[in-house]
Amino acid sequence: YYEQVKQSERLRTTGQLAAAVAHEIRNPLTVVKGFLQLYENDEAYNIDAKRHFRLMIDELNIAEEVLSQFLSIAKPNKNEETETVNVRSALQSVADLLKSYGLYRNNKIELNVEEDIYIEANNMEIKQLLVNILKNAIEASKIGDPIMVTAGTKKNFVEIKVIDFGDGMTEEELKSLGTPFYSLKSKGTGLGMMICFNIAAKYKGTIEFQSAKGKGTTVTIRFP
Numbered sequence: 001y002y003e004q005v006k007q008s009e010r011l012r013t014t015g016q017l018a019a020a021v022a023h024e025i026r027n028p029l030t031v032v033k034g035f036l037q038l039y040e041n042d043e044a045y046n047i048d049a050k051r052h053f054r055l056m057i058d059e060l061n062i063a064e065e066v067l068s069q070f071l072s073i074a075k076p077n078k079n080e081e082t083e084t085v086n087v088r089s090a091l092q093s094v095a096d097l098l099k100s101y102g103l104y105r106n107n108k109i110e111l112n113v114e115e116d117i118y119i120e121a122n123n124m125e126i127k128q129l130l131v132n133i134l135k136n137a138i139e140a141s142k143i144g145d146p147i148m149v150t151a152g153t154k155k156n157f158v159e160i161k162v163i164d165f166g167d168g169m170t171e172e173e174l175k176s177l178g179t180p181f182y183s184l185k186s187k188g189t190g191l192g193m194m195i196c197f198n199i200a201a202k203y204k205g206t207i208e209f210q211s212a213k214g215k216g217t218t219v220t221i222r223f224p
């Protein structure tokens with residue numbers, strides 16, 4: 001029993017340390033990015049310099065994204081309590097949140113949820129999971145493609161489906177999902193799926209992918 005306590009203590013300290021380090025790196029990044037944004041709009045610099053500033057800002061944005069996703073893994077959730085989460089409301093608010101992101105390339109999220117569905121979980125974590133999966137669906141989609149989302153109760157579980165008609169994945173790519181830093185995107189972090197799998201596992205849920213290269217992907221999320 002004693003060993004077990006020590007072990008979990010150690011895990012917690014490592015997590016806190018990692019979170020602190022990530023925080024300390026984020027602050028200077030923000031400062032550097034702020035200056036680059038100023039220079040980018042400064043008449044004193046020529047077009048070449050400005051292009052380089054933009055590249056630097058893009059790279060810093062990726063670093064920031066990696067850090068914030070990493071923080072959400074390393075830092076144990078402050079709000080550990082579970083609550084009754086209304087899946088329909090969670091989906092609605094995530095769809096609203098990502099609306100403008102999708103409209104950028106004219107991808108509409110079509111929500112089709114027949115009823116209020118409830119699961120016992122942490123609301124923030126469920127939303128985080130849904131955001132990551134919906135973002136991937138949008139990013140994989142071609143201009144104008146819809147993303148379809150359904151949710152319903154089956155016998156012993158709640159089932160959420162996110163369907164896109166975009167890039168799809170090969171069997172090899174499917175196997176790599178959830179591996180830290182696995183990403184085929186030039187501006188990806190490769191941490192989204194790992195976060196999703198962690199959250200699903202925490203609530204004894206599963207995430208299943210059906211995908212065909214060039215045709216699209218169906219993600220099925222199930223919670224008991």
Ligand code: ADP
Pocket residue numbers: 132136137140164166167168169177178182183184185187188189190191192193194216217
């Ligand atoms: P990121 O989105 O930062 O690349 P993720 O962990 O969210 O990291 O996803 C890892 C990779 O899995 C993506 O780069 C992409 O290649 C692939 N992927 C995930 N979801 C989809 C999807 N709906 N359609 C096609 N590919 C996907």
Ligand code: MG
Pocket residue numbers: 132135136192193
């Ligand atoms: Mg992603």
